[in-house]
Amino acid sequence: MNETEFVAALRKLPLHAGARGLEDDCAILDLGSETLVITHDMMTEDTHFRPHADMADVAWKLLACNLSDLAAKGAEPIGVLLGHSLGSNDARFLEGLNEGLVTYGVPLLGGDTVATTGTSTYGMTAIGRATHVPVPSRKGAVVGDGVHVTGPVGRAMLGYEGDPEHLAAFNRPVPRLAEGRALAPLANAMMDISDGLLLDCWRMGWVSGVTLALDSALLPVADPARLADCVRWGDDYELLFTAPADSILPAPAIRIGEVRARSGAPLLLDETPLGDPARLGYRHG
Amino acid sequence: MNETEFVAALRKLPLHAGARGLEDDCAILDLGSETLVITHDMMTEDTHFRPHADMADVAWKLLACNLSDLAAKGAEPIGVLLGHSLGSNDARFLEGLNEGLVTYGVPLLGGDTVATTGTSTYGMTAIGRATHVPVPSRKGAVVGDGVHVTGPVGRAMLGYEGDPEHLAAFNRPVPRLAEGRALAPLANAMMDISDGLLLDCWRMGWVSGVTLALDSALLPVADPARLADCVRWGDDYELLFTAPADSILPAPAIRIGEVRARSGAPLLLDETPLGDPARLGYRHG
Structure with missing residues (x-):
């Protein structure tokens, strides 16, 4: 099975209402006095990092990608649980994890x-507290909304390729926690861009039952000469969201298109339908 | 680093108060109206299962060992998140996971x-609701308590070795959820036995600052001729707890010893101090 087939099969198992049909970044647990936002992300050697990667970067990124999921739901982190495979660089792993926990003020809960x-596989579960309910989902995009992204994409790709200016974007991504909290009250749909801008736009359009129409001239990319690559590479962890066209945005963001009624594909780029997600970004297996 | 060194280093990172110093089976999250109990357990090829294991059993066991941690805190499961490595037997994995989720009435929250x-590594995070507060910890054993276990140990070992009578004990362990809920109000200390009875008794005595004095004639083992092996092998998932000597226990359990003031080792077996945990059970790395 590949990832898409496996997740489709998972959807046939007993699901919690807060699982949102396994179509969102996080699970939502409504506990009366509080609404928790919960996510689990993994990183594995070869797929997510190179065998000789600095394990401090791997630990930071594991934390950052989990916190990014919380950010996309406007949640404030409560704590994380770590699933750790013992290896040869555990001391460096702990240094990077500590830096991240201190930087974001997030304590360890267990693991x-x-x-x-x-090969080593690391897992993390992040638990946060919703700062706004209803918690924004991927599927709330409304016809007429503007489509926005909080920053340029392609920086992680350039960093991965060795560009010194963008190394940090690949090794030490920054979860958009403050932006997510500021945007949650007005975003109709929100998610983080972990698998590539086009693929994640396609997914948001798909689950929302709408079409996201993007204008390539508006797409913020780290290297305009390689636009097609920048919008397909993942790991950037900017937030993608839609909001009513007349919104005054409380966080810096770039408008990249608009939400239209579904007609054919869930994604248009310069009016060209992009109907097949297989060539739009990163998928496992 | 081995597991003990790594966990010791983790304790120097910023910890949530609910992490209980990383000395308990679960984290405890007090949310005012509810107290959540959260755990994360992993299984990895070669260490926890054989490369040719039936993946349905692996999935069941992953769920069971997480639910067992909730059971040890008297918690009622809310849901689980799965961290899955795609492999060649994903369909069987899903069958076993489904069987477990249906059997225990636990829905999937995400992953x-x-x-x-x-090699494949699987992680699971289980989230439960405390049915009794304070939530029993490993460190609450009180001098004068009786030490009890909910069932015999060594069955998983015999099953692993191929004994047909005990195969299910190894492949399909049963989390003691009902027993844990019944015992939580009166247990001063409680944990599940995942790494071997002696090692887990040693740990309970150690963190409680007491000595657990066990009587070998009372230890319930699946094969009396191999008592020393049965009390060192893990994977049995019975509950170990201490309770006041005059307690009327609300669940079947076998009294195996008593809690005394700490004098030397945290564990005595027939009055012989067992001071070195290295030879008492299973530890990683």
Whole structure:
């Protein structure tokens, strides 16, 4: 099975109402006095990082990608649980994790540690408190909304390729926690861009039952000469959201298009339908 | 680093108060109207299961060992998040997971799916609701308490070795959810036995600052001729707890010893101090 098939099969298992049909970045747990936002993300050698990566960067990024999911729901982090595979650079891993926890003021809640014989896999569960209900989902995009992104995409790609100016974007991504909290009250749909701008726009259009119409001249990319690559590479962790066209945005963001009634594909780029998600970004397996 | 060194280093990171110093099975999140109990457990090829294991059993066991941690805190499961490595037997994994979720009435909340190139690692986060506060911890054992276990140990070992009578004990362990809920109001200390009875008794005595004095004649083991092995092998998932000596227990349990003031080792077996945890059970790395 590939990732898409596996997740489709998971949807046939008993799901919690807060799982949002496994179509969102996070689960939402309504507890009366509080609404919790919960996410679990993994990183694995070869797929998410190179065998010789600095493990401090790997730990930072594991934390950052989990916090980014909370950011996309406007949640304030409460704590994280770590699933750790013991390896040869555990001390560096702990240094990077500590830097991240201190930087974002997030404490460790618990976790598990195992010995592995092969490639290492790390998991993290992040738990946050919703600052606005209803918690924005991927599927709330409304016809007439503007489509926005909080910053340029493609920086992580350039960093991965070795561009010194963008190394930090790949190794030490910044979760948009403050932006997410500011935007949550007015965003009709919001998610983080982890698998590529086009693919994530396609997904938002798909689950919202609308069409996101993007204008390539508006897309903020780190290298305009490589626009097609920048909008397909992932790992940037900017927020993608839609909001009513007349909104005064409380956080810096770039308008990249508009939401239209669904007609054919869930995504248009310069009026060209992009109907097949397979060539739009990163998918596993 | 081995597991003990790594966890010791983790304790120097910023910890949530609900992390209980990383000395308990679960984190406790007090939210005013509710107290949540949260745990994360992993299973990895070679260490926790054989490369040719039936993946349905692996999925069941991943769920069961997480629910067992909730059971040890008297918590009622709310839902689980799955961290899944795509492999060749994903369909069987899903069958076993579904069986477990249906059996225990636990829905899926979310998770993550990754492609791996090597050995597979699976993670799960289980979230439950405390049915009794304060939530029993490992460190509450009180001098004068009786020490009890909810069932025999060594069955998983015999099942692992191929004994047909005990195969299910190894492949399909049963989390003691009902027992944990019944016992939580009177247990001064409680944990599940995942790494071996002696090691887990040693740990309970250690963190409680007391000595658990066990009588070998009272230890319930699946094979009396191999008592020393049965009390060191893990994977049994019975509950270990201490309760006041005059308690009327609301769940079946076997009294195996008593809690005394700390004098030397945190564990005595037939009055012999067992001071070195290294030879008492299973530890990683």
